[in-house]
Amino acid sequence: MAHRVPSDPSLPKCFPMLTILGRRYGGYCDGLTRRGFLRVGALGAGVGALSLADLYRIEANQSGASGNSSTGRQKSVINIFLGGGPPHQDMWEIKTDAPKEIRGEFSPIDTAVPGIQIGEVFPQIAALMDKVAIIRSVVGATDRHDGFQCMTGWLPTELQSIGGRPSLGAVVSKLQGPTDPAVPPFVGLAEKTKEIRWSDSGKPGFLGAAFSPFKPDGQGMSDMKLTDLSIDRLRDRRDLLVSVDKLRREVDASGMMRGMDEFGRRALDVLTSSKLLDALDLSKEDPKIVERYGSGKPYKYQYDGAPTVNEHLLVARRLIEAGVRVVTLSFGRWDSHGKNFDLVRDHGGKLDQCLSALIEDLNTRGMLDDVTTIVWGEFGRTPRVNKDAGRDHWPAVSCALLAGGGMRTGQAIGSTNRLGEFAQTRPVHFQEIFATLYRNLGINPETTTLVDPSGRPQYLTQMAPIRELV
Numbered sequence: 001m002a003h004r005v006p007s008d009p010s011l012p013k014c015f016p017m018l019t020i021l022g023r024r025y026g027g028y029c030d031g032l033t034r035r036g037f038l039r040v041g042a043l044g045a046g047v048g049a050l051s052l053a054d055l056y057r058i059e060a061n062q063s064g065a066s067g068n069s070s071t072g073r074q075k076s077v078i079n080i081f082l083g084g085g086p087p088h089q090d091m092w093e094i095k096t097d098a099p100k101e102i103r104g105e106f107s108p109i110d111t112a113v114p115g116i117q118i119g120e121v122f123p124q125i126a127a128l129m130d131k132v133a134i135i136r137s138v139v140g141a142t143d144r145h146d147g148f149q150c151m152t153g154w155l156p157t158e159l160q161s162i163g164g165r166p167s168l169g170a171v172v173s174k175l176q177g178p179t180d181p182a183v184p185p186f187v188g189l190a191e192k193t194k195e196i197r198w199s200d201s202g203k204p205g206f207l208g209a210a211f212s213p214f215k216p217d218g219q220g221m222s223d224m225k226l227t228d229l230s231i232d233r234l235r236d237r238r239d240l241l242v243s244v245d246k247l248r249r250e251v252d253a254s255g256m257m258r259g260m261d262e263f264g265r266r267a268l269d270v271l272t273s274s275k276l277l278d279a280l281d282l283s284k285e286d287p288k289i290v291e292r293y294g295s296g297k298p299y300k301y302q303y304d305g306a307p308t309v310n311e312h313l314l315v316a317r318r319l320i321e322a323g324v325r326v327v328t329l330s331f332g333r334w335d336s337h338g339k340n341f342d343l344v345r346d347h348g349g350k351l352d353q354c355l356s357a358l359i360e361d362l363n364t365r366g367m368l369d370d371v372t373t374i375v376w377g378e379f380g381r382t383p384r385v386n387k388d389a390g391r392d393h394w395p396a397v398s399c400a401l402l403a404g405g406g407m408r409t410g411q412a413i414g415s416t417n418r419l420g421e422f423a424q425t426r427p428v429h430f431q432e433i434f435a436t437l438y439r440n441l442g443i444n445p446e447t448t449t450l451v452d453p454s455g456r457p458q459y460l461t462q463m464a465p466i467r468e469l470v
Helices: 052-063 148-152 168-176 219-224 237-251 260-272 274-280 287-293 311-322 340-364 430-440
Strands: 076-081 108-110 117-119 132-139 186-188 326-330 371-376 398-404 411-413 423-425 449-451 457-459
Touching (some): 076 168, 132 423, 148 168, 148 430, 168 186, 168 430, 168 449, 287 311, 287 340, 311 340, 340 371, 340 398
Parallel strands (some): 132 411
Antiparallel strands (some): 132 398, 371 398
């Protein structure tokens, strides 16, 4: 017997995403109430009462396109943010000729590329130097703790009145869309931190909420976990769609929700597909590979920042394999105003393990040329060591490491002066780095524009890709 659905003004007028509930509340024959069956699920996007299906509608309305707009093999980016500002002179360019109060405690070691040396805490990266490129002269930073520049390439003040500049992940979601209806194109793995700016996974900016990252630790995962519901009840998604169609006929005899099929099914694909959940489940990974990445524990020097979760780099690889285009994560807390050298030994050693594992893993799987990995922070650190054996903020110059992406690796680009104060040769701007990332993704940064809410075209960057890499 069909159930008449009463009017409920508290429900949104647009058709929300389905949340699969485990408890039985009564109402329909399958135990779901109308309110429960139509429960909003924002899928971790942090956009309040918008459902995943709603976001897909907005995305389609804004872009006028659906599906995968790219051609050829999938190109992806893994953006590893070292929140707090890593010390450039203790990692990739040891200042052997500087005075003791500037030089620090570390010695340089040789790498697989003759003539290039890096810090002693990165022996495994040194052995893979032919597969990475180090930039020792990153410029354009501001003196503020903020992941914004490492997510967008722009200053946080840019276009604030219309929502701000969108992050790389949001831009890629807009221009290229998902590779698979069941997999979000943009995933943010950054865990919540007390200093909230260090857990920024990349904002959608003026593109709007439809292009926010999926966050596995957000509401989306609770919506995707089945509490008391038998998995047998979800095995036949066709039956569930029949229930949706039945509900739609009852609720919308006027045809108001005629467009539900395309977007509702796309949302349902994400909700009920095992692809995304499998990618996030490391119990499905080879234990030897999990061990190779390490755990990053114990978490030391975390304070108000991110933990050193080595496994996030492995999860990132699995997400890319599942079809995600951009994965962002925050690794460690590098704000070393005190005990700088102890922190670098701890964080650097853990990063050396998981980053080298990621590069080797991508290479073994034939993915290295298609996946660009970048590792960097918001600024560098002072040349002079302070009274607490720390280094303070230094926006004048910083550093970055890039791997894969089909780039010309096996090189160190730029240098700082003898004291590590400023870029002495080949300064490389944030914008150049982002232009390179877009280029590696198959997007031409010199010709591609996005239309902002005022109707004006906005270029993705103002600079060309790094000529030494492309």
